[in-house]
Amino acid sequence: MILRNCKALINGKIEEVDILIEGERIKKVGKIIRGDESINIRKKIVIPAFIDVHVHLRDFKERHKETIETGTKAAISSGITTLIEMPNTEPSIDNMENLKKRISIINKKSYVDVGIFFKFTDKIEKDVEDVFGYKFYMDKPFSDETFIKSFELGKIVCYHAEDYKIIEENKKKFREHHKIRNCKAEVIAIQKVAKNALIKRKKVHICHISCSDSLKYLNEYTTCEVTPHHLLLNKEHYEEYGGIAKVNPPLKSKKDNIYLLEALKKGKIDIIASDHAPHSISEKESEDSPSGIPNLDVMAKIFLTLVKRNVISLYDLWRLYSRNPAEIFGIKEKGYLREGYYADMVVVDFDAKGKIDPDEFFSKAKYSPFEGFKYHGDVEIVFLRGKIVYYDGDIVEKRGRFIFRDF
Numbered sequence: 001m002i003l004r005n006c007k008a009l010i011n012g013k014i015e016e017v018d019i020l021i022e023g024e025r026i027k028k029v030g031k032i033i034r035g036d037e038s039i040n041i042r043k044k045i046v047i048p049a050f051i052d053v054h055v056h057l058r059d060f061k062e063r064h065k066e067t068i069e070t071g072t073k074a075a076i077s078s079g080i081t082t083l084i085e086m087p088n089t090e091p092s093i094d095n096m097e098n099l100k101k102r103i104s105i106i107n108k109k110s111y112v113d114v115g116i117f118f119k120f121t122d123k124i125e126k127d128v129e130d131v132f133g134y135k136f137y138m139d140k141p142f143s144d145e146t147f148i149k150s151f152e153l154g155k156i157v158c159y160h161a162e163d164y165k166i167i168e169e170n171k172k173k174f175r176e177h178h179k180i181r182n183c184k185a186e187v188i189a190i191q192k193v194a195k196n197a198l199i200k201r202k203k204v205h206i207c208h209i210s211c212s213d214s215l216k217y218l219n220e221y222t223t224c225e226v227t228p229h230h231l232l233l234n235k236e237h238y239e240e241y242g243g244i245a246k247v248n249p250p251l252k253s254k255k256d257n258i259y260l261l262e263a264l265k266k267g268k269i270d271i272i273a274s275d276h277a278p279h280s281i282s283e284k285e286s287e288d289s290p291s292g293i294p295n296l297d298v299m300a301k302i303f304l305t306l307v308k309r310n311v312i313s314l315y316d317l318w319r320l321y322s323r324n325p326a327e328i329f330g331i332k333e334k335g336y337l338r339e340g341y342y343a344d345m346v347v348v349d350f351d352a353k354g355k356i357d358p359d360e361f362f363s364k365a366k367y368s369p370f371e372g373f374k375y376h377g378d379v380e381i382v383f384l385r386g387k388i389v390y391y392d393g394d395i396v397e398k399r400g401r402f403i404f405r406d407f
């Protein structure tokens with residue numbers, strides 16, 4: 001198939017080209033004379049598809065919150081063709097039996113390519129095959145020995161950096177969620193991770209940074225990510241939305257929003273990720289609302305709007321949500337529009353306009369603190385490994401599979 005008259009993002013620059021797809025891959029980028037079937041892209045922007053490295057797909061015993069099918073449908077509608085999911089499922093992915101079960105459901109039900117982070121526990125002796133790396137939760141008790149061990153394996157470890165001891169201390173003093181899980185809890189945890197990464201010369205990844213102060217402690221062994229809610233929402237939104245905007249780490253101040261956005265533009269933040277964490281609406285509206293915001297349906301609308309409004313550049317969006325995720329986590333032959341790479345691409349419609357409406361979500365979690373957000377820019381066509389899987393609002397093919405990092 002040939003995509004004619006594309007304005008394609010090649011190595012971060014827009015070029016007017018045709019793109020020839022053969023099988024699952026890009027065969028040629030340039031002027032293509034001959035060929036069979038072709039689509040006229042009419043000078044629309046074509047970019048490498050998005051890669052989201054922080055997603056909770058639930059399923060297993062939490063199918064009322066989300067399933068691999070509904071979550072990955074939400075992903076594809078946002079132009080995300082590849083994601084890595086977190087292991088805090090019920091039961092969690094911390095043993096080979098559950099990992100195998102998970103892989104089997106992914107291969108049967110997924111609409112995008114899905115990889116897994118294994119839960120880091122003291123049971124791990126050597127690198128687990130078939131996963132991209134590990135997730136370490138610092139907001140739950142763990143021994144120093146286990147923590148140190150997490151810097152000694154080959155695959156990358158992603159840290160949920162909120163220190164459980166500080167959280168416990170704060171619980172004695174405060175009742176408000178954002179005071180219990182304050183910036184001190186995050187900063188102390190990040191300091192510990194960054195220091196050990198440096199000592200052990202071990203590359204690590206820090207999930208969902210929420211405080212401007214956290215940025216001071218990063219070093220050449222750390223990469224980090226930010227979510228749309230920590231970039232654009234703050235305590236005022238929590239006051240307005242209540243449980244719907246309750247998340248860990250909690251929303252912080254407007255000042256943190258501004259600093260994080262500046263850091264993002266300056267290249268100090270490596271990755272954008274959704275941290276899609278769906279719960280049922282009745283759970284979220286209950287007295288003891290669980291933490292988590294479902295973001296997969298809104299990712300493209302929000303970030304393409306930031307591009308349209310010149311808050312970030314299209315180059316930034318590609319770097320943060322496609323190239324860096326692929327490079328940092330070793331997702332092979334994705335993240336670029338390049339000959340020989342997988343044909344995972346998004347045709348963007350920068351004229352699409354509307355307001356975010358959770359009733360239209362593919363996710364089971366049909367609520368959002370971004371409800372009513374005026375977007376200007378959306379995904380029009382999505383290609384996953386050479387085939388159109390999403391076209392103008394409709395999912396047209398199920399084409400996901402399990403993927404892993406094989407070293």
Ligand code: DOR
Nearest residue numbers: 056247248249277291292
């Ligand atoms: O808000 C959160 N929700 N933070 C986490 O770390 C976990 C996530 C979830 O799984 O619900």
Ligand code: ZN
Nearest residue numbers: 160207208248
């Ligand atoms: Zn987390």
Ligand code: ZN
Nearest residue numbers: 054086275277
């Ligand atoms: Zn998470």
